[in-house]
Amino acid sequence: MERVTGRYYIETPLAVEKAAQVLVGEQSSGTFVAVPGETEELKSRFAARVESIELLESVTEPAIPGLKANGSLYHRANIEVSWSVENFGYNLPTLISTLQGNLYELTQFTGLKLMDIQLPDNFSNYYRGPKFGIEGCRTLTGVQGRPLIGTIIKPSIGLTPQQTAGLVKTLAEAGIDFVKDDELMSSSANSGFEDRVDAIMQVINAHADKTGKKVMYAFNISDELDSMLRRYEYILNAGGTCAMLSLNSVGLSGVKKICDQGALVIHGHRNGWGMLNRHPLLGIEFPAYQKLWRLSGVDQIHVNGIQNKFWESDDSVVRSIEACLKPLTNGTTVLPVVSSGQWGGQAFETYRRAQTVDLLYMAGGGIMAHPDGPTGGVIALQQAWKGAVEGLTLEQAALQYPEFGNSVKKFGKA
């Protein structure tokens, strides 16, 4: 029978092997005392299994509160644990409860982070994965051979539909590929959802009629389920191509239901991610996290950006991009969304390290506050990526491309 394997980075005051056995007991047939009915046959069929243990360093202080080591050390390790698919079938929420449920409560661990998940091949028979993915997003926007260039409407919240549509017009005329609502903005007092769709799609459709290029706008439909379904239809009827979901806020079963509709690209925003990831020994790492959302059918997912304004390291961002670009079910792909404090200057390092242009590269202030206005901002981003792919340095590109040169003057730290 095929098995799902979780890889965990753990810390424990116990012998690592003993702690691992506590985990597999808790996460399959166990309770705190032996109970009638727990036969050996049942255990061998349904019990979780420790597949490997790789011992790492030991430390004197625990990473998070738990069982005390009583003067001895806390041991770190990578462990792999597997479960038979017979336990949960094809049920993503119950898979999540198995991989990342009560095990985080175990006092025997003073650190526990789910690093990656290995899924059986036959999951591809049950989960279509992203309907559009990288190729679908390229086709819809008509962008080949370079990253899609996108922006976020700023101020995040407060503009009227007409003001927002006015910005979108400017951006469309500047050649932008993608625009999105902020995650704080769904339907506010002065920008009702339907009014915003009407105003924006009028601009986008008119621009498409004139130029043949339809800007992809990710309308934030995050809400209760019925409202999301209504808004999804509204976007579709207005000629839109994309809806945005705040993945952690909406939750998996809601996101899956929306993705299953299959008519719009789904932009997956990971706001709240820091709660799940920021501690090195608690929560979940992105390679595991993105798999669950790809199985749900999300087409685009946020990965932060190189030299971002947040806390995350460049190494972590590069690992996240790489995770998105590894095939999952049926060879489907998910488009990594690079954002946070981006203005184009990071294109060089991003390309050098990730070696891909299969990105949605987002800049907010980097476009809207460009010295030559938003038009200059969009052009500068295209130039930055052109330069990066041509092998230019930031300085060389700044000399060669005037709008990007102006970006460097305003946003460059050097």
Place this chain on the structure above:
Amino acid sequence: MERVTGRYYIETPLAVEKAAQVLVGEQSSGTFVAVPGETEELKSRFAARVESIELLESVTEPAIPGLKANGSLYHRANIEVSWSVENFGYNLPTLISTLQGNLYELTQFTGLKLMDIQLPDNFSNYYRGPKFGIEGCRTLTGVQGRPLIGTIIKPSIGLTPQQTAGLVKTLAEAGIDFVKDDELMSSSANSGFEDRVDAIMQVINAHADKTGKKVMYAFNISDELDSMLRRYEYILNAGGTCAMLSLNSVGLSGVKKICDQGALVIHGHRNGWGMLNRHPLLGIEFPAYQKLWRLSGVDQIHVNGIQNKFWESDDSVVRSIEACLKPLTNGTTVLPVVSSGQWGGQAFETYRRAQTVDLLYMAGGGIMAHPDGPTGGVIALQQAWKGAVEGLTLEQAALQYPEFGNSVKKFGKA
């Protein structure tokens, strides 16, 4: 205009006032540079506001990775931040993205935990809250004046529907009020969901016909949305009274949709909670967390238990019980589910500290592995609570009540 207020426990290498301003900028109209359109009028209407700052201790080491203090200290504080309801309307996922979204990514904080949420009174016009709550659960089970006594089917996973139904029969005859699936168990290879409902409800209905007492069984319907709705109907048609959801795994919009059906009690399991809560300076505390699920309509929610087998302190468990018992919208209530390593011995301390019998008190091994069998286990739990409310000590109750006395001999640590 009414406002939602979040209280955060934070740590920062910056002056606390400055860090708080970064937070409100990120979580409302801000970006990393000033942009056109961000007027003062817009800011005053939609901007988040720092309502209060209470400075606490300073420390030399950061709680989680972020901006370095460069030789100076990391400052801790309680801060309150508010947002106008105009920003998001009545949209729980967008409220969550506002209260617990990208702010966790801010490098200016080396610790951030959402401690509590204050909601405007008019939320009660929009959110019914728990349909059944404490009184509804008491009416359905016929239990007054004492905690509902419950158990979890163990082994968690592996029993056939007939084996499970056999256990339920034993437990029903012993006088149990409530039984639940384990969170790892929804539909497994040898216990299909519908077969399990059929087998168990046959036992429960027959027992109800004979005695007038219908045991509440929480069938774990956690899955994708359509499957959950089908299973919900299946339980209802079979005469069941309760469905269980793994809250974090299903997610808010799915949970809300199920709760909105309004025909079954919803048992809210918080597995995965440790990811969100275990670090003292990262994530969310239970008083905030339970409000969001109560707004969604969950009738019962897990709070762990006194002297539990997990890492959580008794103080934290008591605070969680108290949070559940505070009125929220329309005076609705949510039933705190006490579980984890409970066997009855903890009834005395639980009652002494929480001063309530409005609990669902769950024991797994404590019932199933009782020396007199499951029947003795159920009786022992009822005796423990009787003794606790009568003001007996554990030792006095053990002398007075023989089955509880046997529990103490097997499970008591003294």
